[in-house]
Amino acid sequence: HFVHHGSELIIGEGAQHLEHFAVDSNATYGDGDLQLEANASSGLAVTFTSSNPDVLEVNGTQLKVRGAGVAVITAYQDGSANYLPATELNATVTVFTAQLHAIAEPKSKAYLEENxxxxxxxxxxxxxxxASDLEEEPSVETAATVASPAGEYPITVSGGEAANYHFVHHGSSLIIGEGAQHLDVFEVDSNATYGDEPLQLVAESTSGLPVGFESSNPDVLEVNGTQLKVRGAGVATIYAFQDGSANYLPATELNATVTVFT
Structure with missing residues (x-):
């Protein structure tokens, strides 16, 4: 007669593996989210982690760019009642700093004015x-001083520190134009008599540049440096002028009428 003895069939978890894992290898700070793609041979959902959430933060099947740096992204499937865990896969993603332009603005001034x-x-x-998000702002400077002659001088931008930006510096120019001047002194006698000694001409410009003189009637009064030679009776208008220089604009003329009596 038969005596029957039963046993058991043990069905263990099946093996699985990640057959697809894709993510961009690099990004730039400021970029939109990166897509994470992965499939398990079991059909179970794949999960992701980041080694550096301050650089790349996992949000479901996306990576949010949080800062410049490097992060290792790991794809895994922990298994289930029917599947063993899959071997993890990982990818290294680099986030580059964003380009930040520091652009000097053009400036101008007159000679001897403050910069x-x-x-x-x-x-x-x-x-x-x-700018409040930078560790250190760039600096801007020029070699031109208050006393620099009229002309064009470079303005340069340099330096700056930031965790998530790299700086591109753009220079500009400081234009120093001619300064204004005027004649603040002009003196000459208003009359003379034929036969008198030369009359003295006195004039000064605020620039310190020498003043020139001209007579409307050299047959009456002839300019000779800073003197007027009496040549005849009559009337002459004497002009004082300063034509300017590389650093100064011309001054407004002044004039005086001088009568030479017989």
Whole structure:
């Protein structure tokens, strides 16, 4: 007669593997989210982690760019009642710093005036950021001084530190134009008599440049340097002028009428 003895069939978890895992290898700070793609041979959902959430933060099947740097992204499937865990796959993703332009603004001034305040502006901030998000702002300077002659001088921008930006510096120019001047002294006798000694001409410009003179009637009064030679009776208008220089604009002429009596 038969005696029957039963046993068991043990069905273990099946093996699975990740057969597809794709993510961009690099991005730039300010970029939109990166897509994560992965499939498990089991059909179970794949999960992702980031080694550096301050650089790349996992949000479902996307990576949010949080800062410049490097992060290792791991794809895994932990298994289930029917599947063993899959061997993890990983990918290294680099986030590059964004380009930030520091652009010097053009300036101008007149000779011997104080230098204007040098300024620059930014182009390239992302994520609604501004200069307060920088560790150190660039500096702007010029070699021109108050006493620099009229001309064009470079304005340079340099330096700056930021975790998520690299700086591109753009220079500009400081234009120093001719300064204004005027004649603040002009003196000459208003009359003379034929036969008198030469009359003295006295004039000064605010620039310190020498003043020239001209007579409307050299047959009456002839200019000789800073003197007027009496040549005849009559009337002459004497003009004082300063024509300017590389650093100064011309001054407004002054004039005086001188009568030479017989």
């Amino acid at each position: 204007p305040e040098l300024t620059f502006r930014y182009e390239g901030f992302v994520n609604d950021e501004n």
